[in-house]
Amino acid sequence: MATALPTRTATRCFRTTRPRTCNQHIHSRRAFHSYDHPPPPGPFGATETLILSAAYKHVPEHGFTHRALSLGACDAGLLDISPSALPDGAFSLIRYHLYTQRLALAAKSSHIFQGEDAPVGVGAKVTALTWERLMANREVIHQWQEALAVMAQPSHAPASLKELAMLSDEIWYLAGDTAVDPSWYTKRATLSMIYSSSELFMTNDHSPDYVETNKFLKRRLGEVQSVGGALGAIGQWVGFTASAGINVLRSKGARI
Amino acid sequence: MSPTLCIAKSMRLSCAKTRCPAIVRCLSTGSTSPSEQGSKKLKTLTKEQREYLSSALRVNQAGELAATLIYTAQTPPITNRHPHLRPLMSHMYEQEAAHLRTFNGLIHKHRVRPTALYPLWSVMATGLGWGTAVMGREAAMACTEAVETEIGGHYNAQIRELLEMITTWKQEGYDVGSEVEELVQTLRRIRDEELEHLDHAVEHDAKKAEPHWLLTNVIRAGCRGAIWASERV
Ligand SMILES: [Fe+2]
Ligand SMILES: [Fe+2]
Numbered sequence: 139m140a141t142a143l144p145t146r147t148a149t150r151c152f153r154t155t156r157p158r159t160c161n162q163h164i165h166s167r168r169a170f171h172s173y174d175h176p177p178p179p180g181p182f183g184a185t186e187t188l189i190l191s192a193a194y195k196h197v198p199e200h201g202f203t204h205r206a207l208s209l210g211a212c213d214a215g216l217l218d219i220s221p222s223a224l225p226d227g228a229f230s231l232i233r234y235h236l237y238t239q240r241l242a243l244a245a246k247s248s249h250i251f252q253g254e255d256a257p258v259g260v261g262a263k264v265t266a267l268t269w270e271r272l273m274a275n276r277e278v279i280h281q282w283q284e285a286l287a288v289m290a291q292p293s294h295a296p297a298s299l300k301e302l303a304m305l306s307d308e309i310w311y312l313a314g315d316t317a318v319d320p321s322w323y324t325k326r327a328t329l330s331m332i333y334s335s336s337e338l339f340m341t342n343d344h345s346p347d348y349v350e351t352n353k354f355l356k357r358r359l360g361e362v363q364s365v366g367g368a369l370g371a372i373g374q375w376v377g378f379t380a381s382a383g384i385n386v387l388r389s390k391g392a393r394i
Numbered sequence: 395m396s397p398t399l400c401i402a403k404s405m406r407l408s409c410a411k412t413r414c415p416a417i418v419r420c421l422s423t424g425s426t427s428p429s430e431q432g433s434k435k436l437k438t439l440t441k442e443q444r445e446y447l448s449s450a451l452r453v454n455q456a457g458e459l460a461a462t463l464i465y466t467a468q469t470p471p472i473t474n475r476h477p478h479l480r481p482l483m484s485h486m487y488e489q490e491a492a493h494l495r496t497f498n499g500l501i502h503k504h505r506v507r508p509t510a511l512y513p514l515w516s517v518m519a520t521g522l523g524w525g526t527a528v529m530g531r532e533a534a535m536a537c538t539e540a541v542e543t544e545i546g547g548h549y550n551a552q553i554r555e556l557l558e559m560i561t562t563w564k565q566e567g568y569d570v571g572s573e574v575e576e577l578v579q580t581l582r583r584i585r586d587e588e589l590e591h592l593d594h595a596v597e598h599d600a601k602k603a604e605p606h607w608l609l610t611n612v613i614r615a616g617c618r619g620a621i622w623a624s625e626r627v
Contacts, residue, residue, distance in 0.1 A: 170444040170451075171505040174571025175436045178444070311505060318455065318501045318508040 181237060186224060188214045190234040201281040202231045202288065229294045232285045236301040239274040240308055246270050247312045263313035265359055268333055271305065272340055272351065283341050286383070287390035306330045332358040335379045338386065437568045443559060447577075448506045450552050453624040455501055456509040457545055458494040460519035460620070464541065465490055467523030468534050476531055482594060486538075489587050496580060510627050515620065522613070533609060535600035540613035542592035548621055549585035553578060 182190060193210020200206040204227060211217065224230040250256065250266050257266045275282060289298035306329040315325065336358065340351040439447070465487040473480045501508050509515065526537035556578050560570050603609055 169441075169506070170439065170447040171503075172439055172444070172571075172573060173503075174573040176438045178438055178441070307505070316502045318498050320508075320512045322508050323510065 182230075182234065185216075186230065189216065189224065190231060193231055194234060194238075197231065197235070197281060198277050202228050202235070202278075202285045204228055207231060226294070229288055229291075229297075232288060232294075233297065233301065235278065235285075236298075236305070239271065240301070240305050242274065243267060243271055243308055244312060260310075260313045260315050261359075261363070264309055264315075264329065265356065267309045267312055268329070268336070268359075269352065269355060271309070271333070272336060272348070272355065275337065275340065276348075279340055282337070283386050284390065286338070286341075287387055290383070290387060302330050302334060305333065309333075328362055331379070332362070335382070338379060338382050341386070435567070435569045436571050437563055437566070446555065447504070449625045450555075451497060451500050451504065451506050452509050453548075453621055454552075455494070455497040456511065456515050456620070456624040457548070458490060458497055459509075459512070460515050461490040461541070461545075462487065462494050463516060463519035464523035464537065467520045468527040468537070471524070471527035472531060472534050479531070479598070482598070486591050486594065489591070493584050493587070496584070500577075500580075509624050511623060515624075518616075518620070522616070526609075530603075532599050532603035535595040535598045536603035536606055536609045537613055538591055538595035539600040540610040541617055542588045542595065543610075544614050544617035544621070545588050546585055546592060549581050549588065553581050553585065556581070 180187075189207065189211050191210075192213040193206045193208075195213075196206040196209045200209065207224065207228065207230075226233070247263075247267060247270075250270060251263065257263045278285075288294060303326060306326040309329060310325055317325070332355070336351060336355045339354045340348060343351045343354075345351075465483060469480075469483045469487065473483060500506075522537060523534075526533045556574060560574060560578070563570055600606075
């Protein structure tokens with residue numbers, strides 16, 4: 139059946155079956171989580187998932203790059219032409235990391251929240267989940283500064299920020315926070331800031347088991363509680379992240 | 395044109411045929427037609443449906459928040475001058491507080507972003523409640539009359555929309571989950587309670603407020619504006 143298709147149609151179709159609406163996909167997943175109805179399709183098509191999951195294994199060695207995508211495509215049984223089916227290129231691979239690691243948190247949380255030294259209370263659970271998510275960067279942390287430079291590009295920044303917002307939402311939700319008042323916003327904004335600055339810190343942390351990152355994270359979370367809310371954390375975050383982020387971007391050749 | 399065909403084709407062109415079967419199998423599991431899903435055949439909510447449901451829960455949360463604040467602000471001035479209205483005021487307040495708890499729970503459960511205009515609605519609802527209460531019992535009741543008229547119509551519109559969703563699913567041969575059916579029940583119950591408030595207000599001389607036509611029209615326009623904004627922000 140497939141062989142009956144003329145070549146040109148097949149190629150055109152291959153390109154158009156995946157519309158360039160990745161941002162919309164991510165966006166729409168926030169709206170109304172149903173427990174009855176089958177979930178909406180994820181942000182990646184079947185072929186994309188195939189290529190990306192294979193390419194992801196090459197990230198520790200080759201980074202979030204076209205090289206990793208090509209190797210992944212080959213592993214998946216597709217030749218080099220196939221990565222062009224991923225319109226966002228290397229950014230797709232970054233998004234794949236963000237997306238899969240965010241979803242993985244739910245399963246991990248049931249382990250974290252069991253046992254004798256399980257965190258008690260929403261605050262402790264947020265800390266534990268945030269740390270767990272940071273540790274999911276372990277295998278790729280030496281490639282993460284390059285990834286941050288790609289994420290900061292104007293065409294990718296909205297999708298990157300959206301993923302960050304969804305990670306914060308996931309953590310507060312899994313931690314069992316039920317507030318739906320204005321603190322819903324400040325909590326998510328604050329955690330987004332703390333997570334991203336901790337992640338940036340981690341890219342330069344060479345201490346064993348990232349103890350320095352762990353201390354950094356706990357200091358930031360502690361400040362939010364002691365300084366009395368988001369304002370202190372925002373000032374802190376803007377200060378640290380702006381200077382550290384600019385340094386990272388400059389070191390990657392951005393002219394800013 | 396199905397992606398399966400196209401990708402299978404491009405695979406055939408670009409690399410060894412041996413890997414094709416695995417990939418085609420992987421691709422074909424993506425679709426969920428009613429016949430493929432065991433006993434419960436529910437259709438995936440479309441993006442539009444999920445956005446509609448989110449915005450409906452969000453605007454309802456905002457509305458019930460406003461309602462509790464209106465009654466909270468109205469109660470002291472009204473019951474000071476008319477102690478016999480105390481049971482009615484507290485009965486209506488209790489019902490509004492229960493409505494708010496219902497929608498707060500649903501917002502959390504379905505992971506919907508709450509209204510971003512929370513502080514604005516708080517200030518405006520408190521101002522409206524207090525302002526009408528100091529104008530007198532009739533004005534306070536006219537306020538309830540106007541608000542509940544708008545809110546009753548607003549809940550009716552939501553119920554109609556959900557019933558339409560349900561009808562379409564049934565026509566297409568899908569089942570209807572308890573989630574949406576229960577939501578319709580909840581909206582009906584709350585709508586009925588809002589209309590009760592409307593009746594109470596009219597019984598207590600809402601129509602005698604001066605100038606009734608101006609007061610109710612201004613408040614109803616305000617409600618429509620607030621609903622419009624809450625659906626979006
Ligand atoms: Fe109500
Ligand atoms: Fe009411």
